[in-house]
Amino acid sequence: MNKLIKHSIRKVSLVIIASTMAFSAWAVTLDQAKQQGLVGEMSNGYLGVVVASAEVNELVEMVNKKRKDIYLNLARKNKITMQQVTMLAGEKSMAKTQSGHLIQNADGQWVKK
Numbered sequence: 001m002n003k004l005i006k007h008s009i010r011k012v013s014l015v016i017i018a019s020t021m022a023f024s025a026w027a028v029t030l031d032q033a034k035q036q037g038l039v040g041e042m043s044n045g046y047l048g049v050v051v052a053s054a055e056v057n058e059l060v061e062m063v064n065k066k067r068k069d070i071y072l073n074l075a076r077k078n079k080i081t082m083q084q085v086t087m088l089a090g091e092k093s094m095a096k097t098q099s100g101h102l103i104q105n106a107d108g109q110w111v112k113k
Contacts (some may be wrong), residue, residue: 028055030063038106040102045071045089050102050110 030047033039038056044046046064049056071085078085094113095101102110 028057028059033059034098034101037102037110040104041090041093041097042104043087043090043094043106045086045093048104048110 009010026034028038029041033056036051038049038051038053039060040050046067047060049060067089069084071089074080075082075085097103097113099113101113103113105111
């Protein structure tokens, strides 16, 4: 009986590991999300969700958390406000956005650059 339980645990563990690996292989990258029109750049320096899904929402949340950390450090280092940093970052990210990718216009609509 003990061998049967150990064997079952091994099988379940392998299935869990395989599904985790498969999920990682399916995870969308930022570049892919931009190319597919799932996300876009906003004027406030952050990434926005265009087509919501759990995966896209998680990606945007992760990217925006990293950006916020960078913006906070820049604000402290340069003794300026977060609003000033995000405004400058928004201008730069919009300028750097590739043609065909989405940006949010002043009316809040997603448009191709």
